[in-house]
Amino acid sequence: MIADLWDAAARAELTKRYPLLHAPQRWAWGGMDAQFSGELPPEELVTNIHLVGFDAEGAIVLCRDARDHWFLPGGTRERDESVLDCVARELREEAGARILGAPVWIGAHRCVTDHPKPYRPWQPHPEKAWLWGWADVAIDSAPTNPDDGEAVVEVRAVRPTEAQRLLTQGREPWWGELVALAVQARAAGGRAVRSSIR
Known part of the structure; x- marks a missing residue:
């Protein structure tokens, strides 16, 4: 089960603090209209998971691909794969890393695609979510x-x-605000966390 980290008042404050992240977006590469929120989607809508991973010194783990493109580790859930299994697999595949504790979910992009078919046959369609x-x-x-x-x-x-x-x-400037949100959530030390995931 994915549960919200932020209450309604905190989500309203975060929307003001991180306006670029919360602005409606068009992801042309996937034919998607996307909207970020701290209110998390049902787990069955989550098709993609990405993680801001912090090492022991508080540095953030980034990956660079052959196109010279930097990105946060994460990716698409496989059929019948749990959210936690997806995070662990993607970290190993893309960063050679392992997770040291339970992830803290800070938000999600709710997306609606205009593509006629889902990216993978088992995924929800046309609505889906990217979990951060x-x-x-x-x-x-x-x-x-x-x-x-x-x-x-x-x-x-x-x-x-x-x-x-x-x-x-x-790239889009909202990526910087996403990192700032993760740093803010981590600095809170999990005190506000009322969420769990299996």
């Missing part, structure tokens, strides 16, 4: 780089400001 969270992680191996995934050529742990800079180069 943070967790402490350890980089303890190399990315496994499966044939059907991104070809990761570098994994780097960087300070949050550098993560914001790298993630927003040539």
Whole structure:
């Protein structure tokens, strides 16, 4: 079960603090209209999970692909895969990392696609959700780089400001606000967390 971290008052404050993240978006590559919220979707709508992973020094783990594109580890859930299993698999595949504790879910993009069919046959359609969270992680191996995934050529742990800079180069500026939200949630030390996931 995915439960909300933020109450209604906190979500309203976060919308004001991070307006670019909460603004309606058009993801042309997927034919999707997307809207971020701290109110989390039902688990059955979650098709993609991404994690802001913090190492022991508080640096954020980023991956760079062969196109010189920096991104946060994560990706698409497989058929019958749990959210936690997806997070663990994607961290290993893309960052050579493992999660050290339960992830804290900070929000999700609710998406509606105009594509006639789902990306994968078992996914919900036309509505779906991209789940975002943070967790402490350890980089303890190399990315496994499966044939059907991104070809990761570098994994780097960087300070949050550098993560914001790298993630927003040539991309939407809301990525910087997403990192800031994860940093804010982590700084709260989980005191506000009333969520759990199986």
